[in-house]
Amino acid sequence: MSYSFDDHSVPPHSIRALIVEDEQLCLEATRLLVGQHFTTVDAAETGAAAYARLEAQAYDVVFLDLMLPDASGHEVMEFVRSRHPDTLIIVVSGDSSIEAAIKSLRGGAYDYLRKPYRPEELIKSVRNAVQKLKLRHDNLHYQHRLQQSEQLHRLLVNLSPDLIYTLDTEGRFTYLNDSIGTMLGYAAGELIGQHYSRIVHNEDLELARYRVNERRREGRATRDLELRFTRKEGTASGSNDLPHIVAELSSMGLYRPRPDGSEEFIGSYGVARDISARKQAEATINFQAYHDQLTGLPNRALFRDRLNQALAQAKRQNGLLAVMFLDMDRFKNINDTLGHLIGDSLLQAVGQRIRACLREGDTLARVGGDEFMLLLPSIRARDNAALIASKIRQALQAPFNIEGHELFVTMSIGIAVYPDDGDCMETLTKHADIALYHTKDKGRDGYHFFLHDLNTHLNGRMTMETDLRRGLQREEFEVFYQPQYEVASRRIIGMEALVRWRHPERGMVSPGEFIPIAEDTGLITPLSEQVLQHVCRQTRLWHEMGLPRVSVAVNLSANQIEQPEFVERFMATLLAHRVPVSAIGIEITESMLMRDLEGTIGKLKQLSKLGIEISIDDFGTGYSSLSYLNRLPIDTIKIDKSFVHDIRPSNNGTSIVAGIAAMTRGLNLNLIAEGVETEAQFEYLERIGCHACQGYYLSHPLDASTATRVLGAQAL
Ligand SMILES: Nc1nc2c(ncn2[C@@H]2O[C@@H]3COP(=O)(O)O[C@H]4[C@@H](O)[C@H](n5cnc6c(=O)[nH]c(N)nc65)O[C@@H]4COP(=O)(O)O[C@H]3[C@H]2O)c(=O)[nH]1
Structure with a gap:
């Protein structure tokens, strides 16, 4: 819609007059008397000249003599009336009959003056005419402004993104601005005369009752009520194509004063704003916050x-x-x-x-x-x-x-x-x-x-964590070595490195107590590094002392092997201590493999290729899936001590241990039995052809100097 706010479209107040008079003297007198009241004063001395003037332009006032040489004044008057109905005609006539005056006034004359008129009469008539013209002009001007202002308001109402409506006393729409289209997909005409419930979401009808067609005013009127409006079927809008929108509504009653001073309810007026986008954003923020x-x-x-x-x-x-x-x-x-x-x-x-x-x-x-x-x-x-x-x-x-x-x-x-x-x-x-x-x-x-007694336990655990950190800093950890014996020769063929914590207050603490906490807290990595360094240093020393070369196996933890660059760091430690790969082995458990089988296999293969021997510890206690054995670069299986403890002399080769021994032979793997505590167990293992043994029966884990002595004794 285009609209001009230009107030100057109202014509300026210029007044034109035409004097139609055949008597020269009279014409000049009239011109002289009225000239100052008009912007332009033209003259015509005949009917023909008058027609020509009137054809060419409109006049505000025509002074008309009824007796013209070539035409009747009434005919001219008729012509003016038909062409320029707004023109004021002042008849100036020599006919003094009352009939002539009545005829002229009936024919549409504004005033009638008899010749010869008195100048005051003419001036009074002119003043009246000018006054009337001015009033008419002002009236037109105000009407025009009113139209403009109404247009402006209509425009503003329609340009408003909010839905603006009025309802009659029954709640039927009497007005809807254009926003109804963008908001709900209706044309205003489709809803005029319809009840407001047509656009309110079913579930919100109760809420909407008395609020959409509000009767109250001012402070008690409805303010910012949230409710859902349903879109016209088949219309979706923009980013949010839900079948309804959420609107914030304010509404109030409309009243008309009665002559007796009371007021009559004539309907209600409301403004509804689409807040769907805001609600959606709020919902997202809310979701993110929670x-x-x-x-x-x-x-x-x-x-x-x-x-x-x-x-x-x-x-x-x-x-x-x-x-x-x-x-x-x-x-x-x-x-x-x-x-x-x-x-x-x-x-x-x-x-x-x-x-x-x-x-x-x-x-x-x-x-x-x-x-x-x-x-x-x-x-x-x-x-x-x-x-x-x-x-x-x-x-x-x-x-x-x-x-x-x-x-x-x-x-x-x-x-x-x-x-x-x-x-x-x-x-x-x-x-x-x-x-x-x-x-x-x-x-x-x-x-x-x-x-309830877990509470005290937890406190103990927390103290342990703090102590562990301090212990690592102060290097309170030592490595003990438990010899592994070849069954046939009863000679030491290897050692298992087992960490010990020489706690300043508690004395020697066994790994079962602190390894799980070290794993949970991530301290297992620095701890394992310290252990490997101890082992490398000790092995190097044994080599330098010329003691028999036995392989020392260190226990790995899952966290440790999963560290990036584990293989590189492991090998770098060996290199730093100038320890050959054949001197160090590793022990892993079955459960470690289950964590990330592919990743672990990859790293073990790397280590195996470099010459590190790999043993599977606690075999039989975990998942015991034989399927992975083929895929792993394993050299030795360590049978768990629980199976060894189950050995009874009466088993006679039918025990699990015997089964595992047969399997390892088939796979061409070494077998070490752990936790051998008795002679009977040892003899049984010997009978079923177990390659090597480890356990209290042969030796407890030994501190470094005792292990050195034991190795030295074997060298003799
Ligand atoms: N009942 C019985 N037990 C015997 C016998 N012979 C040896 N043992 C014990 O059995 C455990 C064997 O080690 P593991 O199964 O690897 O089990 C180890 C190993 O999983 C872990 N561990 C020890 N040192 C380290 C280490 O440096 N790093 C990591 N990650 N774990 C370690 O702590 C576990 C416990 O170690 P320890 O207390 O030293 O316990 C050792 C050892 O002292 C026996 O005849 N009878």
């Missing part, structure tokens, strides 16, 4: 909120609820070795698998790197929580395939139950955390409920 971006699961803040609500409900209903802490075992290593992208994908996949084990009302939140929290808001018994924990562990058993990596995940889980283990959020969370630490302590991959 959800973990990576997994889309609730975050800690939302978890706390849900836990508080669930606690309030459990208290009201005397119910039970469970809080679980779930921690992915050794996730840090996956992240460090395979990179964050794979770590992230794994977290997402793990989150999905756990979620699939749960019910709608349960809340699974991601609260840290590899930490999840689970809220079971209503359980019937403690056992239910155990059931869910088992279900989760089971669901995680199948490997995850992330970008070609087959990854095995286990979880350590701690459980606290309301009301037994705490009656507020803080206590329950803390106790679930303590139970989690207990699970980790017990070798991870499992779940435990909170028990």
Whole structure:
């Protein structure tokens, strides 16, 4: 729509007059008398001249003599009336009859003057005419301005992005601005006369009642009411193509004053603003504030909120609820070795698998790197929580395939139950955390409920962590060596390096107590480096002393082998101490292989190619999948001491040990039996053709100087 705001479109006030008079004297007198009141004064002495003038232009006032030589004044008057109906005609006539005056006035004359007129008469008539013209002009001018102003208001109303409407007393639309089209896809005409409920979302009808067709005014009128309007079927709008929009509505009643001073309700007026985009942005921000971006699961803040609500409900209903802490075992290593992208994908996949084990009302939140929290808001018994924990562990058993990596995940889980283990959020969370630490302590991959004496245990664990750090700095760790004997010759053919901690207050601490904590805290890497350095230094010394060359096997931990550049650093330490590769072996466990089979196989192959001997420790206790044995560069299998302890002389070659011995022979691998404690065990192993033995029966782990002496004795 185009519109001109130019006020000058109203014509300026210029007044033109035409004197139609055949008597020269009279004409000049009239011109003289009226001249000052008009901008232009023209004259015509005949009817023909008058027609010509009137054809050419319009005059505001015509002074008309009725007696013209060539035409009747009435005819001229007729002509003026038909061409220029707004022109004022002042008849100046010699006819003094009343009839002539009446005829002229009926014919449309503005005034009638009899000749000879008195000058004052003429001037008075002219003044009146000019006044009338001015009034008419002003009137036109105001009308024009009013039109302009109405146009302007209509334009503003239609340009408004808000929906503006009026309703009649029954709630039917009487006016809608153009925004109805962009907002809901209707043309205003389609809705005029329709009830407002036609556009209100079904679920919001109750809310809309009395509000859309508001009767109240001012302070009590409806302000910023949020409700949904439904779009016309088949119309979508822009980025948000939902079938409805969210609008913020303000409305009020419209009243008309009655003559008696009271007011009559005539309908309502409302403005509705589309706030769908804002609502969507708010929803996104809200989601982000309460959800973990990576997994889309609730975050800690939302978890706390849900836990508080669930606690309030459990208290009201005397119910039970469970809080679980779930921690992915050794996730840090996956992240460090395979990179964050794979770590992230794994977290997402793990989150999905756990979620699939749960019910709608349960809340699974991601609260840290590899930490999840689970809220079971209503359980019937403690056992239910155990059931869910088992279900989760089971669901995680199948490997995850992330970008070609087959990854095995286990979880350590701690459980606290309301009301037994705490009656507020803080206590329950803390106790679930303590139970989690207990699970980790017990070798991870499992779940435990909170028990009250776990508290003291946890404190012990924390002290241990601080002590470990200090111990590493002060080099409080030593390496003991347990000899491995060839069964046939009973000669030492190797040593296993076993770390010991000479704790300043507690004395000698065994690795079973601190290795799991070192692994959890990442301290296993510096610790393993110190152990390898000790071993290399000692081996070098033995070589320099000319003692028999036996291979020393060091235990690896999964975290250690998963470190980037593990192979390079391992070899660099050997090189730095000038120790040949044949002098150092490594022991790995089956469970380590299950973490990242492909990655571990790759690194082991590298080490094997470089000449490092590889033994599988604790064989038979883990997954015992023979399928991977062919793929691994293994030299030796170490049969776990639990099988050795089961040996009974009556077994006579039918024991598991005998089976494993036969298998290793078939695969052409060395076999070492661990934990040999008795002569009977030793003899049995000898009978079934076991190659080598290690155990208290032959020797306990020895400190470095004793091991040196024992080796020296063998040299003799
Ligand atoms: N009952 C019985 N036990 C026997 C007998 N002979 C030896 N042992 C014990 O059995 C464990 C054998 O080591 P492992 O299975 O590799 O098990 C080791 C190994 O997994 C780990 N470990 C020890 N040193 C290191 C190390 O430097 N690095 C890493 N990552 N782990 C280590 O700690 C575990 C425990 O080590 P230790 O307490 O030294 O316990 C040693 C050893 O003292 C026996 O006849 N009977």
